[in-house]
Amino acid sequence: MSKIDKETPLTIETYLKHGVGIEINKINGTRYDGLFKHGQHHGRGKMAYEKTGEVYEGDFVNNNIEGEGRFTSKNGDVFEGEFKDNAMKSGVITMKNGDEYAGDFVNDMYSGYSLYKYANGDVYCGDFVKGKKHGDGVLKIKATS
Secondary structure (H helix, E strand, O other): OOOOOOOOOOOHHHHOOOEEEEEEEOOOOEEEEEEEEOOEEEEEEEEEEOOOOEEEEEEEEOOEEEEEEEEEOOOOOEEEEEEEOOEEEEEEEEOOOOOEEEEEEEOOEEEEEEEEEOOOOOEEEEEEEOOEEEEEEEEEOOOOO
16 A cells, blocks of 8 residues: 555545455445455456355456356356356356356347257257247257167
């Protein structure tokens, strides 16, 4: 921390977090460990949502989850990929039950031409709209012996 003397003009910038630090918010139950820039989460960091058990590790831009990261939900599903404006944009989500989705997201729902692998070995490759299979696609059923 820089030395403040009577000659230094005091501004709000003087007191904002900048660099590596920890922020605990008891009101909303979050703990942030990471980089700050002018008082905001900015750069690499980890946000733990203590009330739900969810955890995000990755990039932040001006207090938003944005860039590459990994989010673990309260039910154990794990998303790894790109985030934009606090929402999943594209990547892979591995569900606790073993299913896996690889593709794009709109409003945190499956979207566009994507791949869905079921835990039993079946694979769907095709279009998704609003989180549901829609339009052209192929479902390959795993052969049983």
